[in-house]
Amino acid sequence: MLQKFIYQEKGLFLQSLHPVASLTLIAAFFLLSLSFSHPYYLLGLLLVILLSLWAAGGLAAWEGYLKAVLWLILLIVLINALVNRSGSTILWNGPELPLFGRLPVTMEAISYGATMGVRLLNMVSAFCLFNLIVHPDRFFSLFSTVARKSVLVVTLATRLFPLLLATLERIREAQQLRGVDFSQGTLRERVMKNAAIFNTLLLSALEDSLQMAEAMQARAFGSGSRSRYRRDIFRPRDAICLAGIGLSLLVSVYSLARGMGTYTYFPELGSLQGSKISLIALAVVLLGLSVPALLNWGCKYWPYLKWKI
């Protein structure tokens, strides 16, 4: 179960991008999802994110995210439907509650809630993409000059995780073989048994932490200012991707300033029919963001492209 979300090197084009390029892509997805409120724009973004996820071979991982976030989406729809009183198309008069008063359910509130659900899904999917295409080491190394200690703490913790998991399993086995039955006893007894495992783990892990610290010090950690080891190369592919993302960001700002990316929900739903220019803008935004996914696809079937970029 744990394997699913962890970065795996698959030799994909998307994984070969410079971390700055891939992070810009993720950040663009994230920020645009937060900025736009027009259903077309949000759904369009979702489409592009899913396209990228598909290119990264991560739709299975995404399903996991979807399941986890589904209840939150439902909750958002529900709260919006109940609490929001700005809508005018009343579908149901709703219950009468103390403190809140009458809670009418309106068409507008439900639509708003649903769109917000899509917004959440967009952000979550963007993070899913992040997990799939950015190697954590490469991500953290971007920050290691400005925040060397914090980055080290996080890297170390991530590295320790699988190690501790294995230790935990060994401790549990050792306890079982000393006669501890984890499936028996009252709740209190069972908790105490698990407490013993946990304490053993904590003791061992903390003891080891001192040895790790020693090894770090022996390798000159904290001996003065630190430099950063870069192993990323900036290739034409990164420039192309960044150009695409940059273009779509620019167009987004333009359409937001022109009020095209936003949508009126209250008191009455606005017209969904967009102007010609707003549709063109949307198309440019989406196309710009799809550049990495399209290149990934192109490189897969057309080696010549891969060699050149």
Next chain:
Amino acid sequence: MSLFTVENLTYYYPDAAVPSLHSVDLAIEEGEFLLLAGGSGSGKSSLARALTGLIPDFYGGKIGGKVSYQNRDLRSWSRRDLAREVGMVFQDPEKQLVMTGVESEVAFGLENLGLPQAEMFRRVAEVMSFLGLTALKSEFTATLSGGQKQKLALGSVLAMQPYTLILDEPTSQLNPAVAEEFFNLIKRLNEEMNLTIILVEQRLDRCFHLADRVIIMADGTIVQAGPPGETAVWLIKNGLSFVPPVAALFAHAGSTEIPLTVKEGRRLLKRILSCEKCPKEGKEPPELAQQHRPSNDNLLARDPALKANGNAIMAPGPALAQIQEETEHKNQGLVKTNKIISPHHTVVISCTENQTKKPVIEVKNLFFSYLNGRETLRGINLLVNSGEFLAILGENAAGKTTLLKQLVGLLKPSRGRVTVMGRDTRRAAAHELARHIGYLPQNPNDCLFQDTVEEELHFTLTNLNLPDEGRVDRLLGRLGLSHHRHSNPRDLSSGERQRVALAAVLVAAPQLLLLDEPTRSIDYGTKADLGSLLQEITREGSAVVTVTHDVEFAAEYVGRVVMLFDGRIAFDGPKHAALGNSMFYSPQISRLFRGIDSSVLTLREALDRLLSKLSSCS
């Protein structure tokens, strides 16, 4: 001019009443390969840390005397400059790797030194190709094998291009083949790159001959320093056990020429056997050797029985036990030596001499696959009787640990049957079997969590609803832990911790004891103690099964050997048949006698063979 000069160095860890280093004087030359040996708690690790400046920089505490590097007091060196000169590799690779990826791990030290990008890249590339790590460049460190991890740890230190390399028991977590490879690498660094090597080790059979000088420490002081051969003689004379078997054999036999490798040893042995001029000291064979002879005759006399009876079981011969006692009594002054010569407690007797022999483990046609589909055990048949001492040998991934887990009921057979103490493991949970089985995990820390040693033992008793009735007292006394009764197990040394873990298992008086790599990180002395203790347990009628990589340990102490290969049993039989005829799974002594006498396996047997030859020659 020496590279390192240690003058009158005394050091106390914080809050310690007894010094860990005590008036140490030492000079280390550039390009020297120095081996630091000694029992656990002898101060060898502390000395190594004092040379890197980690003592007192990292540990604090009280320090007296002086350590200088290149004629400059170590405390006046900046931490960064010193790290560029002196690199250190630690015992457990898991605890010295910092980053998640291989490449960034190598670069970590370089970043700390603040080197420019171009320089870092060049060094990372160099080290990766030198150590053959390039293929692992973008792996996660967590997915590497133990050997690869330790190589990576070495690489990340080498990238800093130190002039001196200090290694603190770097191979204690590795299996023998990988350990040997690692030592060869170190030797190459010493010979080809002129790195000064300071190696702290407890397992000397594989590195004793590599060193230019061996330093023996005890109680925080240097008690002997000299070339390996000379040190071997000194060690034998002083009854200390840190000698590789080949050297020990000839030193015991009184030879002035001390070979350190099997090759040298064989040359010498051939000369002796062909009755050439014996390179023996003028006097009669040393007392020490004579003392051992009676029980040996006994053993050799019974040797044919061993060959005749493939599935013989072990049981104490009463007559032998008596002789044993006598020998031990005579040897009191040299207790430690006695240990390595291994009082050969176990003796093979024929099955007719009816001891209460009953099967403890019965494995019938066992197949096992993990959920991911890999078939780990294939058609295992195994019968172990009470009173037997069995070792399971085999390379990594041969299925040793899986088999052990089957025997304790943590894993259930996919096909076939495992019966332990008369219980089918498919119908008994691990905690039920625990009443009759003792299991000692590889890392004693996995089962130490109580505040005192005593509570640790009581924990087992409570779980199994057993009464104390003085068991705890007796066991603690027997394992020499009485004075630690109220100590926190986590404050003890690794050897002591293992004994506490063992005590916590033995307190339930299990009829079957299973051990996973018990000798991995303990010193010779502790190992000998453990071996004798386990033999004692088998004599009391319990069966002992140990999974191990340690061929020397198996040769010295167990009775029967099972070799696993790719999930199948490649060999099952008495140890002489198993190890005597093997080329790679054989102890040093048996390699020494390969083709000369395949019945020679232990130091004691070899010594007998040699002494009888010597006396017949003269």
Next chain:
Amino acid sequence: MAKWKAPLFFLIVIGLLAFSITTGKQVKLSWSLLAAGIVGVAIIFLYWDFEQSPVSPREISVIAVLGAVAALARVSLAALPNIQPVTFLVIVSGYVFGARTGFMVGSTAALASNFFLGQGPWTPWQMFAWGLAGASAAYFRAAVPNAGKWVLALFQFAWGYLFGCIMNVWTWTAFIYPLSWQSFLATWATSLWFDSLHALSNVFFYLIFGGGVIKILNRVKKKIEVSRLPVQDVPASNNHKLLLYKTITYSSIKGLPR
């Protein structure tokens, strides 16, 4: 440095607020971005503070281990609804090791565990909330130095709801319209059940594990403190006395070759 860091932080926050109010009509800096921005700035400042503090390798590895242990506990109990061991551990860490360590353990636990449970827009909020829980424990200790077991249990209990409250601010600002006190209460009401479980499990973990864990952490803390004491010199005369006390003297054989 630390002196002007806090004022700078509040200046930025006020600036953000002012910007969103004055330009609210035209550019529409949405409340969700504003809230995320404030939390982001807070995290950056707290990490910045950590960067500039004199931290030894020992502390770094202890923080990493505690963070990883908390993350592991969280991942292994992820199947249970909001039975949250992280909060308890983070609070105890902050209580023993101080505010800075508490914050780092909390935020590291959030970040590291999400590598396995899934990163998401919630990550910075969790880092913030757990970090705050850890830091607050240290301040709580300073404010109520002799707090008994039950007072601390109450503190643990309160953090169950407080954590939920912080996370609700995220859901509320990002996805709910209009942002009124009613809608906030409604959001909170939907999470009330989970928050109560969280609060109760905090108390539960604290009462069951608290004593043991605090003892273990204090042991480590003492080891770190002791190693930090200035290195003392052993007077030369002392050496001689020690030699006599040795049971075995090897002085006759001791010495260097050459």
